[in-house]
Amino acid sequence: MSKELFAAIEQHDTARVKALLAGGADPNEPQSEERGLRPLQEAIFALYDGGEVDVLQALIEHGADVNAWDAKRDQTPLLTAVCEQEVEALEVLVRAGADPNVRSSEGIMPLRACAEVGSLSMAALLLYAGAARTINDWGGLSGLTALGHAALRLDLPMIKLLLAAGADPRAPDEDDLHAYDRLPPRAESDSQTWDAAFELLGGAKDRMPL
Incomplete structure (x- = not known):
């Protein structure tokens, strides 16, 4: 189900993301590829070309860890939001308790x-x-x-x-x-x-x- 969740995020299919999460998809499981991004980070990258902030909200509501590192320990979701200059994502993460001192x-x-x-x-x-x-x-x-x-x-x-x-x-x-x-x-x-x-x-x- 992890691959389906990432595919839905990449396709900007917010309804599908929410349905997968409701069906038990893991909001914290990283990609199997070397980069090892987690769903929250992928959702932040998706904002650049049409993704919705609602996806971030849905992931967090279903237990996504706002302080989880990617598999290579390069970024947390907050660092991703800052590096991508996604202000709305940063607001969501800060409200959810993301650590600003990582x-x-x-x-x-x-x-x-x-x-x-x-x-x-x-x-x-x-x-x-x-x-x-x-x-x-x-x-x-x-x-x-x-x-x-x-x-x-x-x-x-x-x-x-x-x-x-x-x-x-x-x-x-x-x-x-x-x-x-x-x-x-x-x-x-x-x-x-x-x-x-x-x-x-x-x-x-x-x-x-x-």
């Missing part, structure tokens, strides 16, 4: 992933759900903190959101650098935006801008 085998964490691409609304949702507990953690391939990512992008709204949630501008990243050290070269940036970011991050208290 860390993948490669060190990817939801809040850092949002800061890296500038997903402000998703970052706000994660912080509301408790992501501030790990707000100063660094990791991933870059070794940056969430604030370091926002600084690198000169993303003032994200910088302000993170600071308001308790991010420490002097929290070191993997290279023992602070967030303001991650600002792009001032000469290659909009000077007003750069100066505003530098001031917000407290760099003016430690050194003069180059």
Whole structure:
């Protein structure tokens, strides 16, 4: 029945998904292929080309584990929603108690992933759900903190959101650098935006801008 459930999700057949779940289909059994996605993750990927959020709701109502990792321990459903930038899916998962502080085998964490691409609304949702507990953690391939990512992008709204949630501008990243050290070269940036970011991050208290 697992193959039928995945087929129904991929075909965006919400009624069939609900019927299979009512008939006893396992909402947590992963795919047999190497990727090993679970139904919730497949349903999130399906949203990109017409899938319905109702499928996620149905899976959760029938016992889908919102914190279950895929077979390779790369992603939980929440990490999948963040990486795919599916805000509605993230809202559903947060309401269902998904952990916003998970860390993948490669060190990817939801809040850092949002800061890296500038997903402000998703970052706000994660912080509301408790992501501030790990707000100063660094990791991933870059070794940056969430604030370091926002600084690198000169993303003032994200910088302000993170600071308001308790991010420490002097929290070191993997290279023992602070967030303001991650600002792009001032000469290659909009000077007003750069100066505003530098001031917000407290760099003016430690050194003069180059």
